Amino acid sequence: MKKRALLSVSDKTGIVEFARELHGLGFELVSTGGTKRVLRDAGIPVLGVSELTGFPECLDGRVKTLHPVIHAGILARRDHPEHMAQIAKLGISTIDMVVINLYPFKATILKDDVTFEEAIENIDIGGPTMIRAAAKNWQDVTVIVDPRDYDGVLAEMKLGKISLETKARLARKVFAHTANYDAMISNWLGRQAGDDPLPETITMTYEKVQDMRYGENPHQRGAFYREVGKGFEGTIAAAKQLHGKELSYNNINDANGALDTLKEFDGVCAVGVKHANPCGVGLGKTLHEAYVNMYNADPVSIFGGIVALNERVDAATAEEIAKIFVEIVIAPGYEPEALEILCRKKNIRVLELPEIRQKNKREFLDMKKVAGGLLVQELDCELMNEEELKVVTDRAPTAEELAQLKFAWRVVKHTKSNAIVLVKGDQTVGVGPGQTNRITALELAIKYAGDKAAGSVMGSDAFFPFDDCVEAAHQAGITAIIQPGGSIRDEDSIKKCNEYGIAMVFTGMRHFKH
Template sequence: MKKRALLSVSDKTGIVEFARQLEELGYEVVSTGGTARTLQENGIAVTGISDVTGFPECLDGRVKTLHPAVHAGILAMRSNPEHMAQLEKLGITPIDVVAINLYPFKQTILKDGVTLEEAIENIDIGGPTMIRAAAKNWQDVAVIVDPADYDSVIEGLKAGELSRETKFRLAAKVFEHTAAYDALISNYLRKQMGADPFPEELTLTFEKVQQMRYGENPHQNGAFYREIGKATNTLAAAKQLHGKELSYNNINDANGALDILKEFGTEKPCAVAVKHTNPCGVGIGETIHEAYLNAYNSDPVSIYGGIVALNRKVDMETAEELAKIFLEIIIAPGFDEDAYERLAKKKNIRLMELPDCAKPNEPGTLDMKKVVGGLLVQELDTKLLGDELKVVTKRAPSEEEMEQLLFAWKVVKQTKSNAIVLAKDSATVGVGPGQTNRVTALDLAIRYAGDKAEGSVMASDAFFPFSDCVELAAKHGITAIIQPGGSIRDEDSIKACDEAGIAMVFTGTRHFKH
């Protein structure tokens, strides 16, 4: 009996050569619509789907493959005599190869100005039904949804028959494909109707960007996946211009650098240096060169081997400074040609171009954290301040102090909790991240700051449970404090500030980051 292949693809990459080789192997090629026309135009004999079903395509092509002559041909188990007898009685030819990729729903919804009607029209019905049927009957049917698999299928068929291992792998790939396809549709429709972002059943889909050499440590496997969407300000949208492949830790740290950079936007030149997801230096200035020097001088030791994110194009003057130390990654909107050539002389540095690197994240964006056995989901923390800043001490901050307090507040928001940030002259001078108590975080920040603590301002990501942080700040010459407030002991801290002449402002907004 002549073998039959059903080909119907939206992505026509490689389909002509695949069909030609199937034809040479003695397969009858059955096809539909645009795929059939493409194959016929390239000299391949095609049996139309209506010739198989005995029924015309109808409803603008919505119904063409949803027919027993197709699905029985796919689902019949060749090892079951009753199945094969029924096919013979009904005059149905088995279908041995199914190559289908689905209507381009993703590409449609990513287009600017797409309407709901256009999106709905690009929801495939027959395609998923056929490939799921073929995958269910994987022992007898080779099903291909990815053009990258055409060559291996042809090689196997030329050798006589596809192995069970290959057919099972292809079948599993089908269900990965349809699960992602349906999840994308579901999430799109939920957004269109403004539904609760936290449904009873949450199904997400991501695209693989790269396989990692290893994960957080060399004994862990890892990979990087991209969220499907039009976001142009995320690391997944960055273009790598130079350097070796990014590692798991590189990506995690670089994301932390971008989070801080976004807090400052593009109003003034800003430079952010990050090590192990925490800032080790943040600075703003009149030029990007000045901003970088402010960030570098915040902590010249910790920045070594770190990641730098800049919200301005890198010029030669800044490149010369960046080139003086070892850095893992530099992310910027772009690089002047001479600046790029200077930095590219350093073999191991990664240069990343991301024009929208400082563009803020959209409110309502979901933030997720995997825990063993579950997933924590929340809205991304895109809020900076509460309804109003409240001066709670007898002395109000000066205009300069307030400017520095807001600078420090932006940085502490993106520092791991418990977090304290000291700032002066538009730069961080001491960062105390990720401590189990707040006074230890402050002590660490003061130690990093050294003599620079004198005259600096302090930001705390959460309230002070006791007055000990204020007392330590006063001892080291810190002049103003910004914190959420809300402790039952707020009055103790306010009193300690008044006694020391420190100005303190409450934001009404906590920024834990774990």
């Protein structure tokens, strides 16, 4: 009996060559719509689905392959005599190969002017049904959804037959393909409707951007995946690399953290990140000034770090950056001379992200995998409610102190807990991240600040459980504090601030980051 292959692809890469080879190997080809036209135009004999089923396409092409002649031909088990007898009685021939990729839903929703109706019409129905049927009957039916598999399948066929291992691998690929497709549709429809981003069940789909050389450490495998859809233009996943070697797992994680901090500031800003913590943040009237402030905040820690800038990089700023080794510079753009200066350095990665000022959205979600489960929360896109700021000490902060306190609050939000940040003169001067107690975080920040601690202000990501932090702040010359408040011992800290003339403001909002 002549073998039969059903071909219906939206991605027509390599389909003519593959079909020609199948025909040469004795396959009868069956196809639909555009694929059929392409094959006939190439001079390859092909039978239309309607010719096979005896039933015309209808409903504007919505119904073409949803017919027993097609699905019985795919699903009949060759090792079940009753199946084979039944399809023979019905005059149905087996289909031995199904080559299908689905309507281009992803390409459709990525279009700027896509309408809801257009997206709906690009939800494939017959395609998923056929490839799932073929994958279910994988021992008897070879199913291909990826043009990259054509050559390997042909090579095996020319050696005699397609191995069961290959058939099983191709079938598994189908279910990954349809799961991705259905999740993409579900997520897009949910975003259009404004559904709760934390539903009863959660199904997500991501597409691989690249395999990493390794993960967080050389003995771990790693890869980077990107979310599907529009709206992610201001994220690290959308950055374009202009120079340098491939990004590593840690590069991407740190660059993401740098962007998160940078987006907190509307003015000209430079952020330095090292090991997922801000090590320096600077503001300025010019980018050069902001960068110098960031660098001087901690010249030691920025070595080998990540630099994020929210203005187009000029030559003067590039010259400053080029004086030290940094892993990554990411900015909305570069003057030609600035790019030439940076690209002289072999090991620097230069990234361009035009929408770098685009704010993050709650619905991006923050996820952390734990053994046996997944923690999911809205992204922390709040900073503080200005109306709820409460001066709790006898002395209120000056206007300048209040501006610097808000600066410190923006940075401490993105510093690993327990976190303390000291700010003075539009730059961070001390960052104490990721400690198991708050006083040690403060002591670390004071140590980094050195002489700059005197006259600085302090931000704390959570409340003070004791008044020891106020005592240490006084000894270092810190003049004002911003913190959430809410400890049962708040009054102890307030009294200590009043004793030393330190101004303290409560935000009423905590920013833990683990």
